[in-house]
Amino acid sequence: MSSPAAGAVIALARTPAAAARYDLTPRAAVVCSVLGLATVTALDLLDGRLGLAFSVAFVLVVISAATAVQERGMFTAGIMPPVLLVGALLVVATLAPDAIVISGMPEGTGVFGRTLSATIAHGVPLLVGHAIAIAVIVGRILTVRR
Template identity: 75%
Template sequence: MTMSSPAAGAVMALARTPAAASRYDLTPRATVVCAVLTLAAVTGLDLIDGRLGPAFAVGFVLVVLTAAAAVQERGLFTVGVLPPVLLVGALLLLASTVPDAIVIEGLPEATGVFGLTLNATIAHGVPLLIGHALAIAVIVARILSARR
């Protein structure tokens, strides 16, 4: 890649982006709203077949990772606690509105909303762990880069 190529020019422009451009990041409230709406859209698309599947898990990880990258510095704590709240909230809403979408082997059909939410949260523990760990890594990287 030569320095005169369009890709090199874009890379150089990004490298020279001033720190003042961060003022265009999302506010904490806007970040939470965008995360909720995006996860709702991903969930709706995943429920086309009537079951919650891997698309929900991947979408969740991408939503919390993007939220951590898009929020203003003053909202880093908000996106640090967002992943478990977002996951449990989404699963609670699903358990109360479309409980048949959450399929967990060995779970009795008479399980109530809170039992279904708890079991669904446990079943989605790996995406929660991955998403939360990546979000925290982005937050730490942003804090360390802001100090320089």
């Protein structure tokens, strides 16, 4: 009599390696990215401020999407980083405006101003995440088997 764990190991051993690669549809990649970043953002906001955890999570999420999406979704993964960042910051600026702390920003700055200021303040994570995601996509295009 075999255990369920042994059965799972045997099933994994029979699964070709290619079946485990690039399995997210474009829609699934976007949904997983949004849910992942939303979860980390909510956890990061527990202290009342948007901080380093948000920036690191953003970079990891966009790289993960680029590595996990199917070939037909590489365009989506390539254009997603700026849209994801601005969308996340817009939600934060709407729901928790005091969490966006930027020196020199006037007290009465509205949602659009906070979103724009936060996007500019998070320019480095956007640049790093987007550049690595594009590099991953280009690498995948160059190494695709024909």
